[in-house]
Amino acid sequence: MSGSTTSQFKENAVRQLADVDLRQALTKSKGHFTGGRQNAMDKLPEFDALRDQARDLKDHVLENLDFYLETYEQNVIASGGQVHWARTAKDAQDIVLDICRSVDATSVNKGKSMIGEECDINEALEANGIRAVETDLGEYIIQIRNERPSHIIAPAVHLTKAQVETSFRETHTHLDPDRILEEPPTLLEEARTVLRKKYFEAEVGITGANFLVAETGSSIIVTNEGNGDLSQLLPKVHIVLASIEKVVPTLEDASTFLRVLARSATGQDFSVYTTVSTGPRRSTDPDGPEQYHVILLDNGRTGMLGTEFHEMLRCIRCGACMNHCPVYQSVGGHAYGWVYPGPMGAVLSPSLLGVDEAGHLPNASTFCGRCEEVCPVRIPLPKLMRHWREREFERHLTPRAARTGIRLWAFFAQRPGLYQMATGLQMRLMGWMGRRKGRFSSVPLAKGWTKYRDLPAPEGKTFQQQWAGRK
Amino acid sequence: MTAGRDEILGAIRRSLGRSGPVDDSRAAELRARMAKPARNLIPARADLPPSEVIDLFRSQAEGVFATVDRVADMSEVPQVLTEYLKRENLPSQVVMAPDPSLDQAPWDNQPLLEIRRCLPVESDMVSVTSAPAAIAETGTLAMFSGADHPSTLNFLPETHVVVLPVNRIGKNYEDVWDLIRQRIADGEGDLNDLMPRTVNLITGPSRSGDIEQTLLLGAHGPRRLHIILVDSDDAA
Structure with missing residues (x-):
């Protein structure tokens, strides 16, 4: 290969x-x-x-x-x-x-x-x-x-x-x-x-x-x-x-x-x-x-049978998943680097090429779920991509910054009081900092985002605070 | 490569949590399933009275860029063919399947028509065949390879004309499978208990969308597919 x-x-x-x-x-x-x-x-x-x-x-x-x-x-x-x-x-x-x-x-x-x-x-x-x-x-x-x-x-x-x-x-x-x-x-x-x-x-x-x-x-x-x-x-x-x-x-x-x-x-x-x-x-x-x-x-398919990727073997190669995928429609098939692109490729390629070579493909997904919606044999592609992400995480193949970020988020997410206080503070701070222009053209740790567009400044309250206010 | 075979079958069994082949009762069940193939869900689209089945076939075929003429019986076919060739500015030399069901048409009454009954060669522009069956559901023609119908007739010439008695139009693909099984059971031709070597289900003329998704007809197979529906297949 x-x-x-x-x-x-x-x-x-x-x-x-x-x-x-x-x-x-x-x-x-x-x-x-x-x-x-x-x-x-x-x-x-x-x-x-x-x-x-x-x-x-x-x-x-x-x-x-x-x-x-x-x-x-x-x-x-x-x-x-x-x-x-x-x-x-x-x-x-x-x-x-x-x-x-x-x-x-x-x-x-x-x-x-x-x-x-x-x-x-x-x-x-x-x-x-x-x-x-x-x-x-x-x-x-x-x-x-x-x-x-x-x-x-x-x-x-x-x-x-x-x-x-x-x-x-x-x-x-x-x-x-x-x-x-x-x-x-x-x-x-x-x-x-x-x-x-x-x-x-x-x-x-x-x-x-x-x-x-x-x-x-x-x-x-x-x-x-x-x-x-x-x-x-x-x-x-x-x-x-x-x-x-x-x-x-x-x-x-x-x-x-x-x-x-x-x-x-x-x-x-x-x-x-x-x-x-x-x-x-x-x-x-x-x-x-x-x-x-x-x-x-065979070429790796018997290795998928009976595993969490078993359902991928239902695929009849129609291409509907890639036709409906916002990521594929932006980067095209060649970005995936091998024979099978799009959501079906993101699940199949790591199975056939190995997780070291292709285990990161499932990260190229917005998890919008269109691929599963249109699949003629109802392969739960987002679920299978999630399995690969778990495997990649378990095998420490995820970049360190991402791992630290996820850990940090998990720490707060498990403590709702602290989470609300921290996000509330963050929103007020960012709202104050962005009060003049109403947007940020660069944000630390988010260069990937701000390189192509500005980040709008928050107008004050978090979603949870606004939700609580409506009740 | 028997080693590859045993390895693959072994790997399948291990992955499925079995130490060997499926057990005897399961194998018998699966064999029975294949011996009497059950029909799965069939769309109701073609569930119509016979005359409407023919109309559905016609409209579906025209919807995929086939063209259709309809005549009362085989005696009219040669003239309709000649007129079609003239209309499309096509040569009057045709290569025709050695299919006896085409013999009933009075080809001699069209003296300008030059007919060869053999395999097509690269320079042949028009082929004429019959079709043993057709499917109304999607306007599809079914062709079986055999002594009376070389499969290359369906693909090489730029224009394919198909003479189709309307009583051969079935509703669904499953009707075609049943017909083939019946022919095998009847020991027809040299089937010898086998499927015909090539079964072509043909739905419209050849097309491609490979250049900017622009629909173009005549990629490798015929550019034109013309169907002559024959109401009665008696010689009349």
Whole structure:
């Protein structure tokens, strides 16, 4: 898991906040996702009941995860496919490389896969002389810019069209330099033409999986572009990268998740392409892959089962939590420094990367609770973030000044009389000091606040005093 | 990598506080749950009389940028197809699925229409297929891979025309799963007790919002999805 800059969240965030292009891109995307989800919800009275069922179904699966994985494996084999188990990201890389070498692959097409990102599959392929081509438009854009996705369903959401244009001009040097390329349709057209060629060149196609169906041994992907389908239909070999918690019992169960997934993600009732793949092509099939491999990845997930982070394994990767998160919407996904940003990343990354590397991410939260409110499988994200904060505190990873401050506050909070007297005095003092301007442009110990705005001076009484006065 | 397999399954069991696999009675219960898959909550949206189910399918499909024609029977399909191609300024060469249900249409009465029935190649602009099922709930078409329907027909050409007898329009996704199970039970094609290799649920033409969230049609798959609804699938 190379390339994580998660430990530098603060520095990353400061840099991102000053990025004018990012501000512009995030402002544009914000209402799009939240408004879309609201619309989809309004049109489906059963939405909340479906979320309850989705939550219960995932809990049922996790409780019997070993059983469903074994059943799934049997059914993949029965349909002519192969299952590989990867304990770590490195295992997954090795398995992918072995399969690619077995067919002398020089070129691999990728449909969008977060597990692929988690395992740095592209880097592993390139290091071994195999070209990896991302075919999802957003993934393609960030691949040629040598960036990580900044959002789990909209990888290039941090970019403006002008930035995409610049990258295309730099990469597609075989095309006329004077071509007009300003608007999104011309950019899409160019990407479509360039990528179309590559579909026919790859020996191996790699996709992720939104769900694995135990009943039938099938993998399901959900896309809008159709790139995942061309990536798996045209090459000789189809490899599915999936983490172990993706398994569901039946097609009916998958349908329940499908009904909440797109609505929560983009606000569509249903994604354009929902594809159920089972094994390799059959003897009479005119097309489709000759080999079908599934790689089941653990990479730290079994360590979350049965712990206070168990519920995080319900996540179906819709991105609603980050679309509704005031912190994500300010700093963008890259500040989080790794594959999974926003509230789900703040809970998942410390589990997968370790608390030393990512344990501070849950501090980047206002605890407004929107993420839990919109989660299609009702993951109590704020509660889970709080668990990480406790762990970080217990392990003395919190900065000393913060620890002292919290201790001091706890001392007063346990003594209400003293607390009221101290805060009363403080308010009077600050009110007196700020009487001329009505605000402070700097306050000791609060530079982080006053650097960007003034602190209004109190007008005299504390909240508790005013409350008591009203009664 | 059997070592990885045993380690992962062992780690799951330890984390769940079990020393081994689920006990026999639980395993039997879970197996029974999969053997007879129960339907979960299904939205009432498509719970309508048959004619309204068709209308719902149509309005949902049009809502996701598919275009729809409706004809009385298969005899009208070739002409409607020719007119559509003309209207959209598309070539009259089409690549058509070797699906026998399409044979009922009198293709010969459109002499300008050039039809190849095989796999599509990169230069093919228009594909014509049928769909074994459709879902009114979200205006979704269901396609099954097989000798009579190469899956690449659904993705490679820029325009995909689908001939859909209205009696194939079901209400929900669950109806499609039941249909597949029925086909497996009937031993149809070369399913051999298996799902078709590829089941495509298709809801509108290909799209992307990856550049500044601007909705654009035709990202990698078809730019246009045109559905010809056929009221009676008799040859007439």
